[in-house]
Structure formats: structure tokens, C-alpha cells
Amino acid sequence: MPTGSLFPDIDIPNVDLWTFLFERKDRPYPDNKVIYLDSDTNRSYTYAQVRATALDFGKGLKANWSWKRGDVLALFAPNCIDTPPIMWGAHWAGGILSPANPGYTAAELAFQLKDAGAKALVTQLPFLETAREACKAVGIDEDRIILMGDEKDESNRFKHFSSFKNFSGTSRFRKAKIDPKKDLAFLVYSSGTTGHPKGVMLTHTNIVSNVLMNAIAGDHNLSWKGQKDDQGDKVLAFLPFFHIYGLTILCHSPLYRGWQLVVMKKFDLALFCSNIQKYAITFAYAVPPVILMLGKSPVVANYDLSSLRMVNSGAAPLTRELVEAVWKRLKIPIKQGYGLSETSPTTHTQRWEDWQTTIGSVGLLLPNQTAMYMDAEDKEVPAGQTGELWIKGPNVFLGYLNNPEGTANALTSDGYFKTGDVGHQDEKGNFYITDRVKELIKYKGFQVPPAELEGILTGHDDVDDVAVIGVYDESQATEVPRAYIVPKKGVEAGKAKEKEIVEWLGTKVASHKRLRGGIRFVDVVPKSASGKILRRLLKEEALKEEKDGAKAKL
Structure with missing residues (x-):
């Protein structure tokens, strides 16, 4: 049987976003409350x-x-x-x-x-x-x-x-x-394993429901009043607004809840710390590479971060080591959440009070949803056993734009979204994400489709064949793309050629898609009889290389 949320269901009004945000009768804060503040210029919007x-x-x-x-x-x-x-x-x-x-x-x-x-x-x-x-x-x-x-x-x-x-x-x-359940509010683009990004169709109801779901269970401890100056919680925003994480959680939730959002153009550790100190930031949404910096970077010691009540991490799995390192150094609690572009995004979060007792978990299922872990035959597995996570709720997208095949593969006839993420649930209702069915590489929360990079790399004059995988870089706490290249006959495969190809690709793709994992030159790309790249074998080779490298350092 599908698992329901431990939180009680909430009423989702059948209204568009404008009505939800600007024609509500229950807004708890005044018209002159500053909601958005530019950290560089102090320009603001009430x-x-x-x-x-x-x-x-x-x-x-x-x-x-x-x-x-x-x-x-x-x-x-x-x-x-x-x-x-x-x-x-x-x-x-x-x-x-x-x-x-x-x-x-x-x-x-x-x-x-x-x-x-x-x-x-x-x-x-x-x-x-x-x-x-x-x-x-x-x-x-x-x-x-x-x-x-x-x-x-x-x-x-x-x-x-x-x-x-x-x-x-x-x-x-x-x-x-507007018809809230049918009319789209956003078309966000999520990369797929077939190369081109897919247009995720999100309705007004999808976003309204997710803002309310988070208000009840995810960010319910945040308030528009209180804290040291009675100005309420101040949230620091560096996560990109073009990403669904920033779009829903950082753009919409502050206006609905009445927090002040201090906006950064992009992430810079010194500026991040400086802004926390300068504006007495009480909460931040982050990703694991930032948590890593908070736990290890010497830059952090130059700033007073004591105003932070909690940090929420998302977009990629968070390890116990990172959480404990930050707590030991700064006494800042870190909790974790989970979501996808297709779910508007948040589906799970750790409760504030559970952050220490459920480290490694993405927390509880948010209200108004049901979820199942399924095996390879699309049969539900019992609690404790590993399977692919399927989710159903008012926050689940309509489908992929101009892509009926992709939509049919992602959504079941009864409305469940197949996340492509693998994990399990414990006896207390906490969910865990341990792996991915999909082949997407996640670099600092950004999705990198291997097939897209392979398609570009095969256009290089010196490349005969290529496969791209994600390898984990412990120093950055994230996956990075690595290419396994079969060079054309007569091409000298070495550091100079690696540098040339890496730089060449860098001129053709966005920064997060660059080959930060480098290139390995090989004699052949492993493939199945049908021609499908056997990435599993390359990942095993990468793990072996990492272990051998670690031994060599001893």
C-alpha cells in the first residue's frame, strides 16, 4: 500500500498564483514589510x-x-x-x-x-x-x-x-x-539522459500546493516576526532563481510567509559569510558543496555566523560527515530535504527537531502526497527494502512539453511520478535516497546529461568514440563529469590533448557541464550487444582508480 504523509492533509485553494499571493485575506504582515533586498546595493521591494x-x-x-x-x-x-x-x-x-x-x-x-x-x-x-x-x-x-x-x-x-x-x-x-489546475505558471527545463533538456510543465496549482506544503511542514518554524530585532527571519538567497529550488522556495515562500529575502547574484563563500554577519541572517537554503565549505574552509573563521538558526540542504545527497563537521565547528544545525523539478520541487523534509536523530534521511513525506518504493517489475517493496521512489500529489507536474514519450515514461496512468531515484523508508516513516536509476550527473545540484556531452565530444576531430559518467569529487562534495575517450588513430593521447579537449568543450557548454573530472583515454568504450554504453563498468573502473590512488598515497 502506498505510504501517506504523517502530516495531516491541508486545503489547497483552487486559485492562480496572483490570487493566492496578492488577493489573500489572511496575510499576517503589513504592506510596508521589506521582502526582497539586494545584498550588493540595498535596493529593495516591500x-x-x-x-x-x-x-x-x-x-x-x-x-x-x-x-x-x-x-x-x-x-x-x-x-x-x-x-x-x-x-x-x-x-x-x-x-x-x-x-x-x-x-x-x-x-x-x-x-x-x-x-x-x-x-x-x-x-x-x-x-x-x-x-x-x-x-x-x-x-x-x-x-x-x-x-x-x-x-x-x-x-x-x-x-x-x-x-x-x-x-x-x-x-x-x-x-x-486562469484555470489553476490546467494552465501553466512555469516551464522549467530539466536535463534528460537523451541529451536535450525537457520542459517541465508546472501549473499554478502545483506551485500553490508546494508553497503551502512547505509552510506546514518544511519552513514552518520561520516567521515574519520575532528574532533579535523583531523583524522576523531573514533568509539568504544565492541558489539560482532559474532552478525550481530557488524559484519556489526563495521567490514564492518569502512573499507568502513574510520573511525578508537577502538576494545574492551568485555564490561566493566570503560574501555568503559576510552577508550572514551583516544582515543577521537566520536561515539559509544550501547545497552539499556549501555545507562542505562551512565545515572546512578557513575563510569561515573570519565571520560571525551565530545568527543562523538552521540551514536546509537540498539538490543532492548530504552525508553524515558534512553535517557533523559543521555542527562541531559552528554549532549550526543542518537539515535535509528532497525534491525534483517535476514535483515543484519539495516532496520530503526533515523536521527541525529531527535533524540530529535522522541524519542521512531526506525526512518525512510532505502533506497531500502518497509515495511508494517500487522494484524493477513495478511492484511495491515493503519498508526497509530498496526500490525506485514513485510520488503522487497536487505538486506533481502535468508532463514534459512536446514530449509525449517522455511524459508516458515518467507518469503512470493513476498519476504517480517515477522519480528515477532509489532508496528506502524506515519504520518511523523517514525516507532515504541512496542512488539514481537515471544516468544524470548532478554537479552541485545542476543536472548534466551524459548523452549531450557525448554528442558534442564526438564532433571533435580527434575523438573516435566517447562515454561520459559522473565521478564523485570528495574535495567539492559533488559529482563531476568525466569523459572516457577513444582517440582517433594516430592521435597522441596525453595531458596536452586532454587539456585541449577539455578547453574546447568548455567553449560549447554552460559552466556546470564542463569536464571537471577530466578525461581518461581508453582503447574501447564498453557497450552492450545493442550498442548501449555500459556506464556501470566505467564507474567500477573509476572506483578502482580512486582506491588505487588512495593506496599509492599511503
Whole structure:
């Protein structure tokens, strides 16, 4: 029998995100509460300012571009406090937001723009040239590119979103009518083992339900009042807003709950620590490589991090060693959660009070969901036995855009999502994730599809055949991509050639897809009779190499 949540089910209102966030009757905090604060400039948005700016932008979309229900607005930028009003303005106008990794090349961005059917793009000045190239490739006119952030285009060729308003003086524009369970709020892109990223279709109900599920069980200890200055909890945001983890947990939850979100453009350890000290940050969402730094880096000793009440880690498995190292050094509790793009994202979390007693677990199933661990024959296994995790709930996505085959493989006829992650459940209802069925490599929470890298590498003149796997790098507490390459006949395989190919690939992919695990030159790539790469054998070879290397150091 499927396992239900130990938390009581909650009511999920059948409303769109705008109604949920801006027309609620139970908001516990005032209009002038500062919700989003830029850590570099101290520029900020109160609740009232977010709402007004989003409304202006939404009306601007309708007035300037005749925005229609279902139109897709792409976002290509690092973290910025302008992101929330832009996305909710798009929702007000009936649009769908599709955020893209600002590390993408023009070709990678163009694929997402074309697949999503984007009608326009919002970016920042430093990313404008890549944005222009991608838009040109897919036929999006330059007048459909607008800017966000503090830098503006001095030539005035590209408008800033803040000046993109309804200047017609009419009040004829009304909020779009939305079917929360069917209409999409977001198209986020999750890499698949077949190479190209897949558009994950998330509805308004998916996100509304996940915000409420987290408010009840995940971040329920956080408050808009209290703490030392009675200003409530202050959460530090460096996780990317284009990723579902940051999109739901960092953009939506603070506005719903009334916390202050201190926004960083990207992660930097010294800045991370400095901001905790400067703003008296009380909570942070992180990933295991950051937990590793907190436990080991000498930089941390230069700062006072005592304001932190708790840190939540997600996006990749967290080891007991990392949790205990941080507790021993800093006395900061670390809890863990679990989720996926397809589940909006959070499905499980450790309760605050359980962080020490259930280290290694991803915690309890959040409300309104059921879950099963299944064997290779799609039969449920009993508690304690290992299987693939399947999940059902209001947070589970509709399917993959333009990909019926992928959707059919991921979703059962009765609504269960096959996560591709392997683990088990203990007798107390705690869930554990121990491995992955899928072949995706997870580098610091980012998904790297081996087939995509293999496809690019086979285009190199000196590569005859190639296989890519993920190998664990203990120094970074993350998997890194490594290529096993059969060189063309006559090519000298050595350090110089490895460096050349690594750098060559680095010019063609986003930063997180680079071959940080290096290259191993081999005589043959192991394959099955049907031609499928036997990655398991390569992983065994990598483990043997690691063990032999460790022995050699002794």
C-alpha cells in the first residue's frame, strides 16, 4: 500500500498564483514589510511595491505586446530582486514564465526559447549579446528583448522592464482568467539522459500546493516576526532563481510567509559569510558543496555566523560527515530535504527537531502526497527494502512539453511520478535516497546529461568514440563529469590533448557541464550487444582508480 504523509492533509485553494499571493485575506504582515533586498546595493521591494510593479508590468505586456493567456516569457539572468515582480506580472497577464540558466551558450538558450515557444525575453545588460544571438536564431525580434536589474542600455535601444508600462491611459486591461489546475505558471527545463533538456510543465496549482506544503511542514518554524530585532527571519538567497529550488522556495515562500529575502547574484563563500554577519541572517537554503565549505574552509573563521538558526540542504545527497563537521565547528544545525523539478520541487523534509536523530534521511513525506518504493517489475517493496521512489500529489507536474514519450515514461496512468531515484523508508516513516536509476550527473545540484556531452565530444576531430559518467569529487562534495575517450588513430593521447579537449568543450557548454573530472583515454568504450554504453563498468573502473590512488598515497 502506498505510504501517506504523517502530516495531516491541508486545503489547497483552487486559485492562480496572483490570487493566492496578492488577493489573500489572511496575510499576517503589513504592506510596508521589506521582502526582497539586494545584498550588493540595498535596493529593495516591500510587499506593496512588488504588487504594484508586477501589476504595471503585466499591464505593459498587454498594452505593448498584446499579451495573451498562455504566451511564454523567457527569463535569462542571474538572481535579481526584479525577478518576482516580472514573473508575477507575466502571470497577471496570463503568461507562462520560462527561466533559463544565464550560463547557457546562445545555442543552448536558443533551444529552450524554441522548444518553449517563447514570445519575448527578459535579460540583463551583461547577457544581452548572448540573448540577442539566441533570439535571432529562433526568430524573436529584438524589440521583444527587455532588460532588468540596475544596469540600463545607454543607447535606449532596449527598454528596461520598469519603463515597460501601459501608457495608453486606459483601464481596459484586466487580469487574465486562469484555470489553476490546467494552465501553466512555469516551464522549467530539466536535463534528460537523451541529451536535450525537457520542459517541465508546472501549473499554478502545483506551485500553490508546494508553497503551502512547505509552510506546514518544511519552513514552518520561520516567521515574519520575532528574532533579535523583531523583524522576523531573514533568509539568504544565492541558489539560482532559474532552478525550481530557488524559484519556489526563495521567490514564492518569502512573499507568502513574510520573511525578508537577502538576494545574492551568485555564490561566493566570503560574501555568503559576510552577508550572514551583516544582515543577521537566520536561515539559509544550501547545497552539499556549501555545507562542505562551512565545515572546512578557513575563510569561515573570519565571520560571525551565530545568527543562523538552521540551514536546509537540498539538490543532492548530504552525508553524515558534512553535517557533523559543521555542527562541531559552528554549532549550526543542518537539515535535509528532497525534491525534483517535476514535483515543484519539495516532496520530503526533515523536521527541525529531527535533524540530529535522522541524519542521512531526506525526512518525512510532505502533506497531500502518497509515495511508494517500487522494484524493477513495478511492484511495491515493503519498508526497509530498496526500490525506485514513485510520488503522487497536487505538486506533481502535468508532463514534459512536446514530449509525449517522455511524459508516458515518467507518469503512470493513476498519476504517480517515477522519480528515477532509489532508496528506502524506515519504520518511523523517514525516507532515504541512496542512488539514481537515471544516468544524470548532478554537479552541485545542476543536472548534466551524459548523452549531450557525448554528442558534442564526438564532433571533435580527434575523438573516435566517447562515454561520459559522473565521478564523485570528495574535495567539492559533488559529482563531476568525466569523459572516457577513444582517440582517433594516430592521435597522441596525453595531458596536452586532454587539456585541449577539455578547453574546447568548455567553449560549447554552460559552466556546470564542463569536464571537471577530466578525461581518461581508453582503447574501447564498453557497450552492450545493442550498442548501449555500459556506464556501470566505467564507474567500477573509476572506483578502482580512486582506491588505487588512495593506496599509492599511503
